[in-house]
Amino acid sequence: MVKELIIDSTPDSGVTIALLQDKQLVELNTEQVNNNYAVGDIYLGRIKKIMPGLNAAFVDVGYSKDAFLHYLDLGPQVETLIKLTKMVKNGSFKDKLLSTINLEKDINKSGKISEILSRNMLLPVQIAKEPISTKGPRLSADLSIAGRFVVLVPFSEAVSISKKIKSNTERNRLKRIVEGIKPPNFGVIIRTVSEGKGVAELEKDILDLVDKWEKFTRRLQVAEPSNKVLGEMDRTSTILRDILTDEFSHIHINDPLIFEETRSYIQGISPDLEKIVKFYKHKEPIFEHFGVEKQIKSAFGKTVNLPGGAYLVIEHTEALHVIDVNSGNRTANKENQEENAFLVNKEAAKEIARQLRLRDMGGIVVIDFIDMHKAPNRKELFEFLKECMRDDRAKHTILPPSKFGLVQITRQRVRPEMNIITSEKCPTCDGTGEIRASIVLMDDIESNLNYILNEQNEKDITLNVHPYIEAYIKKGLISQRMKWLFKYGKWIKVKSVASYNLTEFHFQNKKEEEIKL
Structure with a gap:
């Protein structure tokens, strides 16, 4: 199976990531500009309301609606987390890690949330589900920090292994390696992609996660309630971290900044795959070039x-x-x-x-x-x-x-469902129910063409139109374009754009900037 990642970045819609398997679109992810409340983000929450009937609390994390935290999502070591938060905020916590902190007793699985939390208490919480529809985020106080090969879990000593790793020999090998590397009072979940990896790769991943934990404790000391304390990686890096394997043949990106960030990230986690990252330079939109746009519309x-x-x-x-x-x-x-x-x-x-x-x-x-x-x-x-x-x-x-x-x-639902409107406005009436006479379309195009060439003195222009109109302009031995050449003495480039409606047209100059009319 050949996998490809196509990454389209635009100022308006943010970053859209398409995963293709054997040229077929199987996943589509979007990351909006300034995307807050993503799964994995850690906030300093303030308890707003205790709901004994639901055995849950509503927490202020800065979203327009209070976030929801159920008792079962507190985690067994929530009291240690509360103690750590108080120590960090008052400046009495001097340890970079957790080697000097005494872990509290695990909370009762069938206990009451009112016995653990109180109104206005500060508690670091992690986004478990993004805001969906009219609901605020769903939270967890059982914090974890995910890496490429392992997940770091504070206030634990357990080392657990993905069930997808079947070999007992491999499971025992990985467990021995991780137990020899992990810091005290930290548990580790070994992910499926760690199968076959060596000590150096696992150690680097754990050390990276330890650095993130240290960053979390430093930021927690100065964080205000409802502030983000530790952010998950951007969506592109998260997807690469979770799914990047030797099956990937290409990663195409049309944004130079994301291209450099992605190449640098892959160089750090899998240097032998750095060469598959390609910068897309063609004029045609990247999703149209790789056939993604058509698959989106049909799916x-x-x-x-x-x-x-x-x-x-x-x-x-x-x-x-x-x-x-x-x-x-x-x-x-x-x-x-x-x-x-x-x-x-x-x-x-x-x-x-x-x-x-x-x-x-x-x-x-x-x-x-x-x-x-x-x-x-x-x-x-x-x-x-x-x-x-x-x-x-x-x-x-x-x-x-x-x-x-x-x-x-x-x-499992952790973020809003991907919903793309595939129907389009009527190409002739633009949704109004009334149309202009289609017979004057070519007159409109030629009128604007005459103005651009004779009044604005543009030398090299391109006409962008719907594919049907492009075919009409180019058809025949003495085509409409040939007539323009005889009339204006200039060869007009005509380009089809599949996303245009039937009567839509735009002119571009030689710098590919739209000519405003």
Whole structure:
């Protein structure tokens, strides 16, 4: 499997990151400019309200709505965290790490939040879920700092290993290495990508995380309530940290600053992959050049077509997502109806797994597959769906088909669902319901062309239009463009832009700056 990362940076929409597997778009992530309250960010929160009935608290972290902190998200060592915060704020904590602090007893798992927290108390909290819809962020006081190979957990001594590392020999090797490196009173979670890595790589990762912890304690001393104390890396670096492997063949970036930052980051974590980072210099938009724009438009609508003629209908409600599988124009006679349904369902299962990742659909998902009467087929479809979702990094649970043929999935939701509007305004009326006479479009273009050439004395211009209009202007031996050459004595470059509506056009000068009319 060949993987590519396409990174598009624009001043208006921030950074959009597309992950392609064998040229097919499987993930789309956006990072807005000044993106606050990202998963992993640590804030100094102030407890605003204790809710005994919910066994939870509302916390002020500077967002327009108070964040939510449940008792079960406090973490077993929250009392040590509270003690550390008080010591740091009053200046009595002199240790850079945690070697001199005495850990408190773990809190009771079935305790009450009012026994631990009180109103106006200051508590460092970590964003567990970004603000979604009308809800504020979801918080955790069980702090952790993620690296490429390990996750550092303060106030613990436990070393745990990813279940995806199957070899007992490798698990024991990694555990011995980490136990010999980690500082006291810090636990470590060993990630899947650490499999096969040496002492030097693991040690460097742990030392980097220790530096972040030291930075956290220094900032905590001067932090004001609701201030961010420690930020997660930007979205680009986070994705690279979590998924970068030898399977990646190219990383294309159109922003020089992000290009240098990405190349420097990869040089630090995986020097042999630095050469795959490429700076995109072409004039064509990067997503159009690599075919990402077309895939986005075809994948984010209510109806998603499948290669074999079947299609999915995806509906969203406040409580859950519903996906209906339809056979479309696939025909089957009585003899092969079961086989046909099975093939359509497998094709749909593969696309559904992609859609869940692509749209980052979280919560409850209900899938209505085409009815199958044979139990072995239903079981094989269930196993096939689980295999298709194996690469999904979000935590998820899949239930076997119910007696009604429905498959239910719960998928972790930590940030708002990716929602891209694929419908466009009517290209002729611009949403008003009224249109100007299309016969005058060429007159409008030529009128502006005449003004630019004769009044503004532009020498080298490019006309950007919809692909249909480009074809019309260039068609024939004596084309419209040839007529302009005879009339104005200048060759007009004509370029098609797929994102334009039918009657939209713009002129550019030789510096590729738009000519304002």
